[in-house]
Amino acid sequence: MEAISEYFWKQEDDIPAELGYPLFGTEHLMSIAITLIAVGAVIAIFKRMDGKRRVWFLKLIPVIMVFLELFKDLFLVSVHRFGIGYLPLHVCSIGIFVFLLREYLPWKRAKEVFGEIAYVLIMPASIAALIFADWTELYPVWNFINLHSYVWHGALVLYPLLLLINGDILPSIRHIHWSVLFLLIVVPPIYIFDKLTGCNYFFVNRPVEGSPLEWWAFVLGNPGYLVGYALMVLVVLVIVYLVTGLVLNRPNGPRGRG
Secondary structure: OOHHHHHOOOOOOHOOOOHOOOOOOOOHHHHHHHHHHHHHHHHHHHHOHHHHHHHHHHHHHHHHHHHHHHHHHHHHHOOOOOOHHHHOHHHHHHHHHHHHHHHHOOOOHHHHHHHHHHHHHHHHHHHHHHHOOOOOOOOOOOOHHHHHHHHHHHHHHHHHHHHHHHHOOOHHHHHHHHHHEEEEEEEEHHHHHHHHHHOOOOOOOOOOOHHHHHHHHHOOOOHHHHHHHHHHHHHHHHHHHHHHHHHHHHOOOOOOOO
């Protein structure tokens, strides 16, 4: 146990490679299961809350996530490992800004737009990040960054689901252009930043190993795989809308307030 705890407060550059765990291995699958069980437990608690407590709880989640991100950054600074690769520019990091805008902008339409982006774009990306986690082989299970990653992505899945359950969003495929425009605004400057710095935010420089993006890179090459990447994102958006529509139209499904 002492040997394991020795690496809890370590960044990947200070951890022996053999201490990581394999993608889709037992530790990875159990971590996903625990994360989703925790999400389900919070949803069950949320459903028992009255209206005022639900509003308060939804506003609290993005604030907690801000502190989680700041705590992670302070940890990295404390071990002298904070760098340009830890800026909040991944889609799963930008999610926190989407959540904050959704909760704290005063305009109804802005809340609708950012709420739907959170649901149809940020949430699926976070689920994909859990499934094709790019940190498992870098960290042992009992490590702060590893645990933080599951908590963070779990929160990114939780918040949009709570919006749907609470009736704060009513996703419609007629709104698909909201997410497309969001990506058209956000991705180009991040692509330029990645090319100038060698970073890989939004995975536009290179695909995640073991993910569907790697297959696109094999078929289309790099950067040709970005075409497949864009098509895959569009297909995922459509699937999320179609599945959500089926759920909302069930007799006992959650229904939004319009």
